[in-house]
Amino acid sequence: MSRKKSDGPKGARPAPAASSEALADAGIKAPQVAGTGGLTGRGGLRRVVITGAGTINALGHDVPTTLAAYREGRCGITQLEFRDVERLSIQIGAQVHDWTPETYFNRQQILLYDKFTQFTLLAAKQAVEQSGLHFEGALGFRSGVVLGTAGGGLNTWDENYRAVYEEGKNRVHPFVVPKLMNNAAASHVSMEFGLRGPAFTVATACASSNHAMGLAFQMVRSGAAEVMLSGGSEAMLCFGGVKAWEGLRVMSKDACRPFSANRNGMVQGEGAGVFVFEDYEHARERGADILAEVVGFAMSSDAQDIVMPSAQGAERAITGAMLDGGLNPEDVGYINAHGTGTAANDKTECAAVAHAFGHHADRLMISSTKSMHGHLIGGTGAVELLACIMALRDGVIAPTIGYQEPDPECALDVVPNEARDAKVDVVLSNAFAFGGLNAVIALRRV
Amino acid sequence: MTDDIRNRIRTIIAEQAMLEPDQVTDEATPADLGIDSLGLVESIFALEEEFDISIPFNANEPEKSEFDISNMGTIIAAVERLVAEKGA
Numbered sequence: 001m002s003r004k005k006s007d008g009p010k011g012a013r014p015a016p017a018a019s020s021e022a023l024a025d026a027g028i029k030a031p032q033v034a035g036t037g038g039l040t041g042r043g044g045l046r047r048v049v050i051t052g053a054g055t056i057n058a059l060g061h062d063v064p065t066t067l068a069a070y071r072e073g074r075c076g077i078t079q080l081e082f083r084d085v086e087r088l089s090i091q092i093g094a095q096v097h098d099w100t101p102e103t104y105f106n107r108q109q110i111l112l113y114d115k116f117t118q119f120t121l122l123a124a125k126q127a128v129e130q131s132g133l134h135f136e137g138a139l140g141f142r143s144g145v146v147l148g149t150a151g152g153g154l155n156t157w158d159e160n161y162r163a164v165y166e167e168g169k170n171r172v173h174p175f176v177v178p179k180l181m182n183n184a185a186a187s188h189v190s191m192e193f194g195l196r197g198p199a200f201t202v203a204t205a206c207a208s209s210n211h212a213m214g215l216a217f218q219m220v221r222s223g224a225a226e227v228m229l230s231g232g233s234e235a236m237l238c239f240g241g242v243k244a245w246e247g248l249r250v251m252s253k254d255a256c257r258p259f260s261a262n263r264n265g266m267v268q269g270e271g272a273g274v275f276v277f278e279d280y281e282h283a284r285e286r287g288a289d290i291l292a293e294v295v296g297f298a299m300s301s302d303a304q305d306i307v308m309p310s311a312q313g314a315e316r317a318i319t320g321a322m323l324d325g326g327l328n329p330e331d332v333g334y335i336n337a338h339g340t341g342t343a344a345n346d347k348t349e350c351a352a353v354a355h356a357f358g359h360h361a362d363r364l365m366i367s368s369t370k371s372m373h374g375h376l377i378g379g380t381g382a383v384e385l386l387a388c389i390m391a392l393r394d395g396v397i398a399p400t401i402g403y404q405e406p407d408p409e410c411a412l413d414v415v416p417n418e419a420r421d422a423k424v425d426v427v428l429s430n431a432f433a434f435g436g437l438n439a440v441i442a443l444r445r446v
Numbered sequence: 447m448t449d450d451i452r453n454r455i456r457t458i459i460a461e462q463a464m465l466e467p468d469q470v471t472d473e474a475t476p477a478d479l480g481i482d483s484l485g486l487v488e489s490i491f492a493l494e495e496e497f498d499i500s501i502p503f504n505a506n507e508p509e510k511s512e513f514d515i516s517n518m519g520t521i522i523a524a525v526e527r528l529v530a531e532k533g534a
């Protein structure tokens with residue numbers, strides 16, 4: 001990501017787009033959020049910008065390396081390496097390699113930090129460093145953190161269950177509970193940076209990060225916080241984590257090929273993504289480098305099935321995010337798809353996009369970067385938001401790699417195999433979770 | 447022995463489909479029996495547990511699976527083959 005100085009978001013936010021018939025059919029109305037008193041945004045709401053980004057995932061240990069991989073269409077999926085992997089029928093994953101926690105943390109910290117917390121803290125440090133923010137004094141009380149994770153400290157559960165059940169030990173380390181709890185990462189981020197406002201963790205399976213970032217956006221927009229760190233992480237690549245997923249029989253044994261007719265399932269990944277969401281006026285006054293503006297967010301529930309997705313539920317989240325951001329379908333140039341590479345998700349998602357966008361569905365680009373970084377479950381939306389920022393800021397659309405055969409049920413421009421140069425002004429990021437929980441975020445170029 | 451396997455499979459599938467075992471005919475497809483994709487995955491797990499076998503099956507491409515789930519007859523034949531292979 002280049003670091004050129006920005007002049008800030010262009011112009012004022014446009015008036016909300018007239019709600020389409022589809023929106024009216026779906027019963028979606030403009031959000032009723034209390035204004036906070038004559039600030040710059042629509043309806044008295046503040047504008048929200050991203051001023052820092054950090055990540056670690058199978059493609060790299062920072063943002064520049066990850067974006068380079070997106071441009072190259074590099075695949076981070078390899079043979080899994082961890083204890084008892086030979087007892088798994090699924091032995092591939094997008095694993096973080098060369099991870100040496102002792103490079104970043106001391107012995108006492110490592111005893112307290114599960115891998116999902118370690119990943120989060122590294123990503124958060126990168127993001128805060130890029131933002132240039134310091135949280136001493138009043139700002140710390142007006143700032144917080146909301147993160148997504150599905151499994152939390154799963155490696156810690158796995159290691160300690162093995163110790164007591166398989167190895168017959170009767171004693172575990174005293175920090176097992178504070179290490180494995182799902183809010184551990186959010187709490188350590190708050191402690192690391194002195195964030196004394198709202199701090200919590202969201203668990204909505206594969207949509208956790210998008211729900212977390214959507215809430216962070218709403219909190220800054222409403223004035224409940226000045227700055228929110230947000231994103232998510234997952235570290236589920238251990239024997240128990242993968243064994244559980246095997247049971248559903250939706251995992252691929254060879255590759256993640258979203259939207260390709262010969263796709264045969266998802267591939268798990270691990271890592272974290274963390275962003276600094278900041279009030280636009282605050283960022284502008286201090287001359288911050290603005291990466292993108294967050295303009296809309298919507299969530300919906302299918303209320304239908306615990307694993308099978310619904311096109312209608314996904315569509316309501318997509319159209320809801322556009323309405324929330326005052327966007328017309330024609331404004332959207334790129335969608336980072338949920339795109340898991342399963343039979344069920346990809347055709348449902350394409351149907352939802354086709355219906356939500358009508359004729360414009362044939363003109364926009366949609367790609368799944370899970371083909372490269374795997375499915376980070378609760379952390380996936382955060383790592384995928386990097387592809388959205390790259391599209392807006394660098395004019396490069398990350399590809400869907402591994403694409404081999406067109407599927408008539410996924411007949412959209414999925415940016416197959418090679419990254420593409422394109423200028424886009426507005427992008428969406430989709431996340432549709434098990435349990436029928438959908439969350440879509442809209443970003444705009446600044 | 448074969449009749450025994452056949453009856454045990456019928457019982458497992460019938461339980462999943464909430465039917466009586468004699469309603470599970472060889473010609474019936476999983477869809478005929480009202481078994482959806484998740485129910486199928488659950489049935490396959492139950493068969494694996496019952497016979498201590500490993501059934502190759504990917505819900506994303508059931509038609510390409512080595513385990514033919516076209517109808518009850520093919521499922522029974524495939525389980526019988528896996529049980530025989532295990533004993534061999």
